[in-house]
Amino acid sequence: MSTDFDTGVVVVGAGLAGLSTARKLHDAGVDVVVLEARDRVGGRTLSQTEGDGLLVEYGGQWVGPTQDHMYALIAEFGLETFTQYADGDNLQLADGRLLRYHGAIPTGDPIIAADLMDAMVELTSAAMEVDTAAPWEHPRAAELDAMTVETWIGSQPYCDGAKVWLRTLTRAIFPAEPGEISLLHALFYISSGGGLEKMIGIINSAQENRLTHGSMQVSQRLAGLLGDRVRLNSPVHRIDHDADGVTVHHEHGALHARRVIVAIPPTLAGRIRYAPALPGLRDQLTQRSFMASTIKMSVVYETPFWRADGLSGHMVGDNRLVCTTLDQTHPDRPEGVLVCFIDAAAARRALRMPADERRATVIEDLVTYYGEQARNPVAVYEKSWLDDEWARGCYVGMMSPGTWSTLGPALREPIGPIHWAGTECATKWNGYMDGAVSSGLATAEAVLAEIAATAEVAR
Amino acid sequence: MSTDFDTGVVVVGAGLAGLSTARKLHDAGVDVVVLEARDRVGGRTLSQTEGDGLLVEYGGQWVGPTQDHMYALIAEFGLETFTQYADGDNLQLADGRLLRYHGAIPTGDPIIAADLMDAMVELTSAAMEVDTAAPWEHPRAAELDAMTVETWIGSQPYCDGAKVWLRTLTRAIFPAEPGEISLLHALFYISSGGGLEKMIGIINSAQENRLTHGSMQVSQRLAGLLGDRVRLNSPVHRIDHDADGVTVHHEHGALHARRVIVAIPPTLAGRIRYAPALPGLRDQLTQRSFMASTIKMSVVYETPFWRADGLSGHMVGDNRLVCTTLDQTHPDRPEGVLVCFIDAAAARRALRMPADERRATVIEDLVTYYGEQARNPVAVYEKSWLDDEWARGCYVGMMSPGTWSTLGPALREPIGPIHWAGTECATKWNGYMDGAVSSGLATAEAVLAEIAATAEVAR
Numbered sequence: 001m002s003t004d005f006d007t008g009v010v011v012v013g014a015g016l017a018g019l020s021t022a023r024k025l026h027d028a029g030v031d032v033v034v035l036e037a038r039d040r041v042g043g044r045t046l047s048q049t050e051g052d053g054l055l056v057e058y059g060g061q062w063v064g065p066t067q068d069h070m071y072a073l074i075a076e077f078g079l080e081t082f083t084q085y086a087d088g089d090n091l092q093l094a095d096g097r098l099l100r101y102h103g104a105i106p107t108g109d110p111i112i113a114a115d116l117m118d119a120m121v122e123l124t125s126a127a128m129e130v131d132t133a134a135p136w137e138h139p140r141a142a143e144l145d146a147m148t149v150e151t152w153i154g155s156q157p158y159c160d161g162a163k164v165w166l167r168t169l170t171r172a173i174f175p176a177e178p179g180e181i182s183l184l185h186a187l188f189y190i191s192s193g194g195g196l197e198k199m200i201g202i203i204n205s206a207q208e209n210r211l212t213h214g215s216m217q218v219s220q221r222l223a224g225l226l227g228d229r230v231r232l233n234s235p236v237h238r239i240d241h242d243a244d245g246v247t248v249h250h251e252h253g254a255l256h257a258r259r260v261i262v263a264i265p266p267t268l269a270g271r272i273r274y275a276p277a278l279p280g281l282r283d284q285l286t287q288r289s290f291m292a293s294t295i296k297m298s299v300v301y302e303t304p305f306w307r308a309d310g311l312s313g314h315m316v317g318d319n320r321l322v323c324t325t326l327d328q329t330h331p332d333r334p335e336g337v338l339v340c341f342i343d344a345a346a347a348r349r350a351l352r353m354p355a356d357e358r359r360a361t362v363i364e365d366l367v368t369y370y371g372e373q374a375r376n377p378v379a380v381y382e383k384s385w386l387d388d389e390w391a392r393g394c395y396v397g398m399m400s401p402g403t404w405s406t407l408g409p410a411l412r413e414p415i416g417p418i419h420w421a422g423t424e425c426a427t428k429w430n431g432y433m434d435g436a437v438s439s440g441l442a443t444a445e446a447v448l449a450e451i452a453a454t455a456e457v458a459r
Numbered sequence: 460m461s462t463d464f465d466t467g468v469v470v471v472g473a474g475l476a477g478l479s480t481a482r483k484l485h486d487a488g489v490d491v492v493v494l495e496a497r498d499r500v501g502g503r504t505l506s507q508t509e510g511d512g513l514l515v516e517y518g519g520q521w522v523g524p525t526q527d528h529m530y531a532l533i534a535e536f537g538l539e540t541f542t543q544y545a546d547g548d549n550l551q552l553a554d555g556r557l558l559r560y561h562g563a564i565p566t567g568d569p570i571i572a573a574d575l576m577d578a579m580v581e582l583t584s585a586a587m588e589v590d591t592a593a594p595w596e597h598p599r600a601a602e603l604d605a606m607t608v609e610t611w612i613g614s615q616p617y618c619d620g621a622k623v624w625l626r627t628l629t630r631a632i633f634p635a636e637p638g639e640i641s642l643l644h645a646l647f648y649i650s651s652g653g654g655l656e657k658m659i660g661i662i663n664s665a666q667e668n669r670l671t672h673g674s675m676q677v678s679q680r681l682a683g684l685l686g687d688r689v690r691l692n693s694p695v696h697r698i699d700h701d702a703d704g705v706t707v708h709h710e711h712g713a714l715h716a717r718r719v720i721v722a723i724p725p726t727l728a729g730r731i732r733y734a735p736a737l738p739g740l741r742d743q744l745t746q747r748s749f750m751a752s753t754i755k756m757s758v759v760y761e762t763p764f765w766r767a768d769g770l771s772g773h774m775v776g777d778n779r780l781v782c783t784t785l786d787q788t789h790p791d792r793p794e795g796v797l798v799c800f801i802d803a804a805a806a807r808r809a810l811r812m813p814a815d816e817r818r819a820t821v822i823e824d825l826v827t828y829y830g831e832q833a834r835n836p837v838a839v840y841e842k843s844w845l846d847d848e849w850a851r852g853c854y855v856g857m858m859s860p861g862t863w864s865t866l867g868p869a870l871r872e873p874i875g876p877i878h879w880a881g882t883e884c885a886t887k888w889n890g891y892m893d894g895a896v897s898s899g900l901a902t903a904e905a906v907l908a909e910i911a912a913t914a915e916v917a918r
Contacts, residue, residue: 293739386739406808
């Protein structure tokens, strides 16, 4: 391959990971080009103004304590945030009873609550023994990776109500059916988020803050720093590579560069054709990484009527279509908005329904939770991430059982001039916006270290 | 899309499924073109003459009773077969002891044998309750799909020796780590093969016959009937589709046709770009279908020395690199050949070794099983199917836990003018050569029925 390069590093994907990695390289004097398949930046964040000016968050949206990379960008760009509404009681559906509770852990039924506390402590302390940089090094990695979360839940002495809630938790957090992921993956993910309580709570937890003008702003500001180095509508379909560099083929041509950073989910990275073909261990890893199933529906009412009932708008369900809700009302707007998550198997059931039936079923669920006032929304905004060609699921790519323990190292190891980034590569807040940023920065650092070690001329 | 077609049906993939479907359509008067990525036909069969004329079977090779589609082709083409060598005793490694047994079920230790009989009866009878055309309709589908085979093995009252063997069996047959697949997938697969005993045995079982001049002959003869309708070196990267037809973009151009049949493993089918993008449910299914990990190594000796010791050359191991061996000696040749399967996690361990270390480890395993005479082979031929760009694993694509029960219908359902075929779609002998053929024929029938129903002019 010639060394007459078009640029120093090509970055594939203009989500938070790709933009963060590109920005760091750019700041260090490396010439970069970011190729993005979509007609926008932001990846799995998507903030859009609808109707007469309501901001709808179709994708990732919350930030919370210890997500320092995101807060640093928010501070740098001077972006406005507000606190997620969390006054009043949350709702919990347990054995058909609608119970009220306050705080992160459903305490509406004391027997269930006691079991939940036990389970959360047990899972969180087991998680802390998993090194998120190398889950395969856990002394019982093979055993924990050969057992589903469902098997773990089923084997515990908790009451049925607690087991139902643990299943709902799995659908809401990971998000996956408990039978789809291994206990090792679950513990890895809990470890990366700093423990279950931090992940499920609102105040002082991962759902504490929102960006007033949308989370996609962060990506837009990063892209602004990179100017015309970010090229939209440019899906990459092939990467030729040798020791000297790469040729990245996209919809409108090809770029020759010293290196490429592929900053998209592993399953999508596996769809690019590499020449020569990538090693079997890497390919088998990407075959075994799959995107979660999430549909996010924002249901808009004239007012946030639940607040008058002393409800927070946060609900944790059982096995209905709507898995959880949160109050998505914007502080500058009169409408009340409930954001509904349809997760895991429920998302698949939902997609088999015609759109109007799906919407009617969601409304029926909301009536169950919030009463008759929920029956007549003024608008509904829906996003099936399963159907998004350049995400193919949300929030995050997961490992199928047996993958971490036998193929894990292939997730992050570069292959010659090809490096990897994305929230799936993150060791902290994996699956979150913060993980995307930290993963992008870590990969940029690795590339800069390589450049320094080989005394290359940074272009 | 215009209706000025280049051909009636484009078939993607010239393995046994693609060639069988194309041949049936061709015989019915439909104009077909088969696009194959490789420089050869035959897919996951690969018969090659090495050295001074030794036929090496690098891929699928055996046929046995009830594989009627394969036998029909063998008869039609007048291909010669011979019986797999199975005289003498098989070997079984149990708790470090090397035991001899005869027949399909390891009976070297009577206590282990009794448990194995129980397990095989239990698994086979449970399997017969799974409808291979719709595993998701099993009344306990969700439960069976949320539990790994490892969890099932661990929960049984069998002795440790039996559990070790059940794990080896899983690695050899499915082939997968017991912690990678769900019990539902295992039962589906056993059901499709007509029961475990038929799958693991040699005589009167799935390993009974070999083709004297190689299994790839079947594909070559099928391709011969299609002539220049089969185009090699033509990987397909994009399929545009609408109600009128498809445009199939490949390495050297594009073909406009009424329909396309994608006859490659689901995970590879998922790497093609479809415009418009395929529904989320189909994409999520292909994300959750992954190829097994198999390395096949043929170790050649001056003579089949084990036969003099009264050994068949068939061995079932424990957790070493070599999972099973069979006598691969060709009846027309003097050399003795042991074919070694390195399956599942062992294949991944093996690929982390340099080639000479991998070979030395395999030889060391063979010395353990067959004694010092195994130390000095005259040649070794190896194929890592994980590293094969157009297979990415062997023998078969599997469903990750939770997939059959929530996404299963998307495996075979056509999407407009796009149909699917391949051994992964088969309801009988799924994963075998016979399943590839029957799947190809079934899809051709479905397409012919559509053509008849719409009174299209068959081109």
